[in-house]
Amino acid sequence: MFTKDHKLIAPSILSADFARLGEEVKAVEAAGADVIHVDVMDGHFVPNLTIGPVVVEWLRKVTELPLDVHLMITDPDKYIGEFVDAGADCLTVHQETCAHLHRTVQLIREEGARAGRIVMTGVSINPATPVETLSEILPDCDLVLLMSVNPGFGGQKFIPGCLDKIRRLRAMADAAGHSFYLEVDGGIKADNIGDVSKAGADVFVAGSAIFGAGDYAGVIGKMKAAI
DSSP, X not given: OOOSSSOEEEEBGGGSOGGXXXXXXXXXXXXXXXXXXXXXXXXXXXXXXXXXXXXXHHHHHHOOSOEEEEEEOSOGXXXXXXXXXXXXXXXXXXXXXXXXXXXXXXXXXXXXXXXXSOOEEEEEEOTTSOGGGGTTTGGGOSEEEEESSOTTOSSOOOOTTHHHHHHHXXXXXXXXXXXXXXXXXXXXXXXXXXXXXXXXXXEEEESHHHHTSSOHHHHHHHHXXXX
């Protein structure tokens, strides 16, 4: 489970050196990371293929940090149980892929209970999807992930218009009294993370900005100072 005492930096392993993945995860953990973000892509919903439950299972063996698993896949219901069993602490599905989103969110909770754990439920939307489409599901979310790039590849630039989406979602949640983590993923760097934080974000996913730097502790430190 995530902690609520401070805002959280979540390095995305999409930009890590997969030949040294265990070492990379241990390195960012030692450098001050709060969460490990795992991007799962199916080559159908997004134009890229990445990893499956086996990698999550091995990550669970090398870190005590929460594993934040982002399912960018067309039919997440088929795989939720496998990712729970592998050790995911949070599972996030896309609103755009779920015909019955409430049922999918409940399935995450049920699979966590079956495994004897609390697994956080997350829902994500792409840059072009209005935040208002989440109004009915917000009471059932532990986390909402706003994509600030079009999903599929790392190293993209933050879409500036997403700052207003963050503000609108935070205002919508506050007005309705909903409590969840607001996570932002895409183009997050030390020079824009402050603005993203001020807009209302709680969790910041950064891939190339961290793993592309020589000094992981230095860049994570700059990010934490900025938020």
